[in-house]
Amino acid sequence: MSGGHFDYANDFASAEIFGDDCCANYGMGDKNYLKSVKKAIAKNPLDNETLSELAFDVFCLLHSYDWYICGDTGIEDYDTDVRFFKEKWLKYAADVAPVRWIPVTERLPEARDFYLATTGNAVYYCDYLAGANQWWAIVDCVDDELLTENVTHWMPLPEPPKGETE
Secondary structure, eight states, rough: OOOOOOHHHHHHHHHHHHOTTTOSOOOOOOOHHHHHHHHHHHHOOOOOHHHHHHHHOOOOHHHHHHHHHHHHHHHHHHHHHHHIIIIIIIHHHHOOOOOOOOOOTTOSSSSSEEEEEEEESOOOEEEEEETTEEEEESSSSOOOOEEEEEOOOOOOOOOOOSSSOO
C-alpha cells in the first residue's frame, strides 16, 4: 500500500496549495526534492517565500511519515527526513530568533553577565549580579554604579554582526 495512513489528506492539501506538479514526497534533500521545493518557493502560495518553503517541507515530512507508518519505506528513510528537517528549520529558527525585552516579573537572568536593562526611563548596559539581584550600570570603561531605580525589563546582548569585520 502506498501511504494512506492519513487517508491521503496530507497529499490532497499539499496539491491544493502547491499544485499537482509540485509533489511533496519523502527523500528530503535529494534531487527530486530540490526540484519540487524550488517550484514551491516560486509559486509562493503564502506570499512569503520562507513560509511557503516551510509549509512545503512540513508536507514532505508528513508524506515521509505516512509512507513509513504504512510500511512502504523504512525507519531509516523517515529518520533521514526528520534529521534534514530539523537541521534546516531548527537552525534557521535559532538564527532568526528575536532578542526581546523580558519583564523582570517573568524571570531574571540566571547568571552573572552583561545585559541591557531598562527602568522605563532609560536603557543601560549592565553587569547583573544574580546572587544579589543587583544591576550595575556601566558608566564608562572604569566606573559602574548601582541602579537605584527598579529595572522593569532586560534582554541578553545581541550577537555581533556576522561576516566581514571591516
